Amino acid sequence: xxxxxxxxxxxxxxxxxxxxxxxxxxxxxxxxxxxxxxxxxxxxxxxxxxxxxxxxxxxxxxxxxxxxxxxxxxxxxxxxxxxxxxxxxxxxxxxxxxxxxxxxxxxxxxxxxxxxxxxxxxxxxxxxxxxxxxxxxxxxxxxxxxxxxxxxxxxxxxxxxxxxxxxxxxxxxxxxxxxxxxxxxxxxxxxxxxxxxxxxxxxxxxxxxxxxxxxxxxxxxxxxxxxxxxxxxxxxxxxxxxxxxxxxxxxxxxxxxxxxxxxxxxxxxxxxxxxxxxxxxxxxxxxxxxxxxxxxxxxxxxxxxxxxxxxxxxxxxxxxxxxxxxxxxxx
Numbered sequence: 001x002x003x004x005x006x007x008x009x010x011x012x013x014x015x016x017x018x019x020x021x022x023x024x025x026x027x028x029x030x031x032x033x034x035x036x037x038x039x040x041x042x043x044x045x046x047x048x049x050x051x052x053x054x055x056x057x058x059x060x061x062x063x064x065x066x067x068x069x070x071x072x073x074x075x076x077x078x079x080x081x082x083x084x085x086x087x088x089x090x091x092x093x094x095x096x097x098x099x100x101x102x103x104x105x106x107x108x109x110x111x112x113x114x115x116x117x118x119x120x121x122x123x124x125x126x127x128x129x130x131x132x133x134x135x136x137x138x139x140x141x142x143x144x145x146x147x148x149x150x151x152x153x154x155x156x157x158x159x160x161x162x163x164x165x166x167x168x169x170x171x172x173x174x175x176x177x178x179x180x181x182x183x184x185x186x187x188x189x190x191x192x193x194x195x196x197x198x199x200x201x202x203x204x205x206x207x208x209x210x211x212x213x214x215x216x217x218x219x220x221x222x223x224x225x226x227x228x229x230x231x232x233x234x235x236x237x238x239x240x241x242x243x244x245x246x247x248x249x250x251x252x253x254x255x256x257x258x259x260x261x262x263x264x265x266x267x268x269x270x271x272x273x274x275x276x277x278x279x280x281x282x283x284x285x286x287x288x289x290x291x292x293x294x295x296x297x298x299x300x301x302x303x304x305x306x307x308x309x310x311x312x313x314x315x316x317x318x319x320x321x322x323x324x325x326x327x328x329x330x331x
Contacts, residue, residue: 004045013041064299065109065121066094069101073215073243074271075288076124079138082292083122090300092119101125101180101213120303122295126182134302138295139286140182146309148302150294152316154187155194157284158238160318161266162195165236169327170264171201174234176223176244180213188240188268207234211244220247221254228255228263235263235327242267242274242283249279249323260325270319279322287314 006024010017015034022030023038030038041047064087068076084094095118097109106125112118113133120134126142141149165173175192178185189208196203209226212219220243227234228251239245245267249259257263259279267274270285294312302308 004047006047009038009041009045009047012045013037061117061119062092063118064092064094064296065097065112065118067097067099067106067109067121067123067125069099069125070214071096071098073241074273075215075241075243075269075286078288079124079292079295082289082294083138083296084292086293086296086300092300094122099125120299122292122299134299136295136299136302138291140184142183148298148308148310148312150291150298150312150314151184152284152286152291153313154184155191157268157316157318158188158191158240159195159198160191161238161268161284162192163198164318164320165238165264165266165324166195166199166201168236168264168324170234170236171199171327172204172207172232172234172236173201174227174237175208176220176227176237176239176248177208177210178213178215178219178240178244179210185240192238206230211247215241215243217243217247217250220244221251222247224248224251225255228252228257233263235329236324237263237265239265239267242269242271242281245281245283245323246273246277249277249281260323261328264324264327266324275321282321282324283319285317285319287316290314 006017006020010020013020015038019030019034020038023035066080066083080096087094099105110121110133113121123135123137125140135147137147137149139151141151162173175189177189193203207227209223211223220239223244224237224247227237237248239248245265248265252259252263259265267281267283270283274281274283291314294314298310298312
């Protein structure tokens with residue numbers, strides 16, 4: 001069935017096409033009586049205005065880029081959901097952009113802001129190449145005070161993990177990070193080292209290793225093998241993501257170690273997978289949905305002329321489950 005045109009609306013209402021256009025665009029120059037006739041014609045014919053074209057003429061697209069390094073990590077899903085819900089409330093649409101952590105691909109997406117195809121962007125990876133556009137960094141961020149960001153206090157959360165493991169009697173606590181320069185990676189490792197320092201435990205280089213930059217399950221397995229195959233292995237592992245932690249649990253099984261009897265494992269994020277298997281994973285819960293909503297709120301405020309450069313930190317929670325226990329051996 002053919003869609004009705006603006007000309008047909010004008011004919012039905014007995015007005016000009018220009019008058020219909022003014023009504024659709026909310027112009028105050030049209031009388032209430034004429035507005036009512038045009039609206040009645042629009043409803044009777046089922047006319048749908050070209051919102052996209054109208055937005056472009058106003059210098060806005062009502063589209064926001066949601067830029068993520070990958071979609072294989074389940075961590076991003078609730079953040080994207082929170083972002084989309086908040087944008088939808090103000091009539092914006094999110095455009096999902098996957099960079100595979102490639103700076104060149106991210107730069108190409110940001111060109112959408114330059115030519116007006118998007119009004120702003122929410123990035124879940126560092127934006128060192130950010131310019132003067134409307135940008136908010138969510139979860140991951142770089143040290144650029146001109147760009148707003150929302151995250152948890154990664155350093156404090158990691159330190160809490162180490163102190164909690166020490167409270168269970170663990171003195172040999174290993175660390176699995178990731179081979180990237182994300183602020184979260186740096187802060188979680190620093191929190192790990194700070195926790196050891198508080199406990200007067202000298203950090204051991206051979207108790208620390210780094211998985212792939214994409215936080216994949218396979219890289220978590222491989223990284224954990226490097227730490228656990230040695231005769232003097234850690235009795236506990238802190239992994240900077242749940243996916244890496246689940247990989248560590250798998251590596252422990254392959255090496256004949258029981259979790260948590262022989263090895264305690266702690267992750268970070270509290271993704272859905274954390275409770276799907278056995279043991280259920282002890283982890284740092286990030287309020288992912290709220291992170292996404294807050295990022296959307298910060299960006300919409302910017303687009304409407306509000307401040308830039310805001311830093312918002314949401315609370316984290318350490319959730320203790322089945323993958324941690326009191327240390328059973330001397331270390």
